[in-house]
Amino acid sequence: MNTTYFKATMREITYSWGKFISIVLIILLGSLLYVGIRATGPDLDHSAANYFNRYHLGDLNLVSTMGLTKQDLKLVKQAPGVKTAEATHMVTVKKAQNEVVSVYSFSRTAELNRLKLVSGHLPRSQHQIVLDQLAKRKGYRLGETYRVPKTSGLKNQAYRIVGFVNSPLFVSSTDRGTTNLGSGEVTYFAYAPQQAFNQATYATIAMTFKNTANLTAGTDRYNRQVQADQTRLENRLNGRPRQRRLELIQPALKKINSQLDRLNRRAAQLSQVPAAGQTARLKTASVKVQAGRQRVTTAKKQLLKTPVPTYLYNDRTTNVGYQDYFDESQSIAAIAVIFPGFFLFIAVLITFTTISRMIEKNRREIGLMRALGYTKGVISLKYIIYSLLAGLLGAVIGGIAGMLTLPRFIFSMLSNNNLTQYQSVIPWAYLIETVIAGLVATLGSAIVVLIVNLREKPTELMRQRAPKAGKRILLERIKPLWRRLSFNQKVSYRNLFRYKGRMIMTIVGIAGCTGLMLAGFGIRNSVNDLLPDQFSQVQHYQGIVTLADADHQIQDRNIHSQQSALVKSVTTSPTKGTKRNATVTMMVPATTKKFSRYVTLKNPNNGQPERLTNSGVVITEKLATDMNVHRSGQLTVKIGNQLVKAKVAAVTKNYAGHYLYLTPSYYRKITGKSYQPTSRLIRVKSTSAAARHDTNQRLLKQSGVLNVTYPRYSGSSLATGGLSSVVLIFIALSGALGLVVLYNLTNVNISERLRELSTIKVLGFYDNEVTAYVARENVILTLLGILFGWGVGIILHHFIMIKAQTGSILFPLTIHYPGYLWSALLTMAFSLAIGIITHYKLKHIEMLDSLAAAE
Structure with a gap:
């Protein structure tokens, strides 16, 4: 059986x-x-x-605004939970006008942050150096002599290039971080042996923890564990910043106190001489001693004002590209x-x-x-x-x-x-x-x-x-329209509403596939519109010219207008409810009167314009979300080596990158420093590649011009390549699903109505008329499915793009009309293809077998 x-x-x-x-x-x-x-x-x-x-x-990097010592390294190694800790020297030098290099110390016995050799070999003596593979773009080759400007951190100025490497510290293949030198961006990195450095302090201490070895990087479990280990380490080193300050000022303070004691004794000796017996030479000596005492006292006061160094604990999220x-x-x-x-x-x-x-x-x-x-x-x-x-x-x-x-x-x-x-x-x-x-x-x-x-x-x-009884439909009640329909059309409309389950299922199936395709096209539109919307709706300048002299004027025939501004890369510290830092571009325009020509500040909720005021900073929408701060909240910002608190006066719409805008007055208020513009925001007449290249060449020849960048055209490094590839897959598979779904539903429709279709063939309907009898219903259901599918696609697209907003990216929620057109055309094309297949199936229906008695 x-x-x-x-x-x-x-x-x-x-x-x-x-x-x-x-x-x-x-x-x-x-x-x-x-x-x-x-x-x-x-x-x-x-x-x-x-x-x-x-x-x-490494799991964590410790850095300090005043350098790290062997005592810091010892304390980190002895901290509970720390598995390995290693210290590294680092020097950043400006090698040429558009070439800034960060040179790190290298040890062959190092366990952490090992280099990936691309070609050549690793350094074997203090006169050898390996370069980032990005340096190849600058024309460097193996065996060449590599020279760096004279700097206090390196013993030698000439090295031999023995290899090209990648470092796990730099996940990005193009970005190497920011600096205060030159254009503000590091061009590439290099590694020289520790013996080549003559620094008294370390730049960083990298470490790994014992309980992270079996955790996958980037996962929530790993991040939570590192956060817990970091908190314990911070508690252990809580008093270290004050100790480090004393270590720095005590030798100088001892020397100053010694000088002051000596001057005080000399002043006491001079005061014991009677006034009547004082000669001009003694009076001059007395004046000099008083001036010396005042000078040394002032130096002592300044020394005592030395701030407590800041110890920063940077997890992997601060690594470039990670x-x-x-x-x-x-x-x-x-x-x-x-x-x-x-x-x-x-x-x-x-x-x-x-x-x-x-x-x-x-x-x-x-x-x-x-x-x-x-x-x-x-x-x-x-x-x-x-x-x-x-x-x-x-x-x-x-x-x-x-x-x-x-x-x-x-x-x-x-x-x-x-x-x-x-x-x-x-x-x-x-x-x-x-x-x-x-x-x-x-x-x-x-x-x-x-x-x-x-x-x-x-x-x-x-x-x-028993077949379902026929019922009047709403269309029949519109008699002027109903009378104009042919017999076949009337039958088709009645059948549609007679089998409501089949109608709903067909519409749902078609709507689902159309919606999936539209969502796919919408994701592509949102990804592709990211940069255009950023530089058409938000930022209207095309270039940034970095200057050595804030007062230097630049002129070029391709420049339409320019605006002085302080442009600097800063870091925001985690706030309550957040776990990560954020690298932010700080922009302080010299004047706010015409700033709207260069940047549009707009409230993301109501679209109303926002203004720069002296009461706080304006931050971008995604930064506000990531840092969990809102209007009237407070943000901790690291500007250079200084940590400051800034009040958030407003939040503005932005699509790509994190930005922080403030006035010169508020900048002086929170930093205590004078305002000095570093750059010019420029609007150019022609943005073609040739025009940009020629403008660059002319500007770089002018004295005081350090660098020229065009953010819109260098922003292709935003992480969207993976999303673009996913979109192609979505669209292709959604189309394939649509084709199979239509075939399946049509097949079910025919098999259910075999006796009905055989009957009309017996009654004398030609093959084309029988096909039209079925196809007319399919066309109506397909059109209804497409309309509902557009609604499904819009909802699905919005939901997906909101979920996909990570990092510094806020995708525009747009779907262009070709997306609607193509999703509809593909669905109709599939419907037509299925209609052709259906036609041949209907031609071969065996009427006698289908009409055989059911009882």
């Missing part, structure tokens, strides 16, 4: 290959996207963790929760309908088996095997294909980082989830329909269900 039933199941599959394959394909596509995209985030994190573990990237990589990973992970989930939902919904209709179609067979004495379990076995095969094949093949292809493809699109070795993990949880979803769609629907049908008596099952 089981063999016979298994054969019956195989015949059910072979007699309806199209239906079986369409079910498998729907589940396969849903599973492929669900597992593939959801596994991408963990795979990206695992690849990064493998890279950082291989090159022993957070950008994980922000992109998190953006993809955020999309992976929504888009594939909705995709799989549509697949499950359509599959549920298909399986249900298939069992409903076989009611007579089920009734006959019941009448012959077969148990419910045996009768169900055929449909359970059919459903299991379809569900498991689709879920397993789709899940494995998604796991093996999509994450690797997306990783290859992340070109703006130094991570080149892909490492995957088997996403067991997602594979199990998609198998469960596939079985719910197939086996679940089969079980539900079987339970309902097997409750009926065999005689009721063997009897054909």
Whole structure:
């Protein structure tokens, strides 16, 4: 009996290959996207963790505004929980007008932050040096002599280039951080042996903790653990800043006190000489002693004003490119929760309908088996095997294909980082989830329909269900319009509303696929509009000219207007409810009168303009969110080596990067320093590549001009490459799902109405008329599905882009009209293709077999 039933199941599959394959394909596509995209985030994190573990990237870096000593290193090593701690020297020098290099100390025995050798070998003597591979762009080659300007931190000025390297400290393949020298950006880094340095203090102390070894970088567990370890270390070193201040001032204070004592004794000696006996020489000496005492006293007061150094604890998020990589990973992970989930939902919904209709179609067979004495379990076995095969094949093949292809493809699109070795993990949880979803769609629907049908008596099952009675529809009540419709049109409209379940399911299926495609196009629009919107709606200047002299005037025929400003890279410290620092561009315009020509400050909630005032700073929207501060709140900002508190006067709309705007008056108030512009914001007449190049050349020849940058055209390094690749996958797979869904629904529609279609063929309808009879309904349902799909797509797009906003990026929520057009055209093209396939199927309907007596 089981063999016979298994054969019956195989015949059910072979007699309806199209239906079986369409079910498998729907589940396969849903599973492929669900597992593939959801596994991408963990795979990206695992690849990064493998890279950082291989090159022993430190968990935390300790830096101080007054340098670090051997005592600091000793205390860190002895701190509970610290596994390894190593100190590093560092010097940043300006090598040329547009070339700033950070030189780090290198030790062959170092355990942390090991270098990845690209070519050559690592330094073996104090006269050898290795360069960042970015230095190749400057023309440096192996074996050449490398010279640096004379600086107090390095013993030598000439080195031999023996290798090119990457460092785990710099995840980005283009960005090397900021500095106070030159243009404000580090061009590349270099490593020289420790013997080449003559610094008394260290620049940083890197460390790893004992309890982070088995945690994956970038994950919440890892971040929480590092935060806890950092807090313990801060508590242990709580009194160290004051000790360090005393270490710095005590030798000088001792010397000053000695000088003061000597001057006081000399003054006492001179005062003992009677006034009548004082000569001109003694009077002059007395005046000199008094002046010396005053000078030394002033020096002592200034020395005592030496501030307590600030000890900064920088986790990995402050490393250049590190957070950008994980922000992109998190953006993809955020999309992976929504888009594939909705995709799989549509697949499950359509599959549920298909399986249900298939069992409903076989009611007579089920009734006959019941009448012959077969148990419910045996009768169900055929449909359970059919459903299991379809569900498991689709879920397993789709899940494995998604796991093996999509994450690797997306990783290859992340070109703006130094991570080149892909490492995957088997996403067991997602594979199990998609198998469960596939079985719910197939086996679940089969079980539900079987339970309902097997409750009926065999005689009721063997009897054909009575067709639904026709009813008047709303359109019939509009008599002038109804009278103008042809007979075929009237029948089509009545059929649409006669089978409401089929109509709703078809509209939902088409709307889901159209919505997925529109959301995909919308994501692409939001990613592509990021920079254009930033520099058309927010920032209206094209270039920034960095000057050596604040009062220096620049002139060029391509400059339309210019504005003096202090432009500097600063860091905001974590506030309550946040865990990370943020690198921010601080902009202080010399005057606020015409500043709106260069930057538009606009309230993100109501669109009303904001103004710079002397009562606080204006910060960008994403910075306010990340730092958990709002209007009238307070922000801690590190400007150079100074930590200041700034009141937030307003929040402004911004799409790319973190910015902080304030007036010269408020800058002086919070820093206590005089205001000195460093740059000119320029608006140029022509922004073509040739015009920018020529303008650069002319400006750099002018005295006092240090650098010229064009932010809009250098902003391509924003981490959006992975999202762009995900969008292509979304659109392609959404289109494929739409095609299969339409085919499946049309197939179900024809199989349900076989007797009806055979009847109209017997009545004399030609093949084209029969096709039109069905196609007319499909066209109407497709158009309705497209309209509802646009609404679904808009909601889905907004939800996805809000979830994808990480790092310093705030995506514009825009969908351009071509997205609506293409999603509609693709859906209609698929509908047309299915219509052609349907036409040939309708031509081959066997009328006599279909009209055979049901009783």
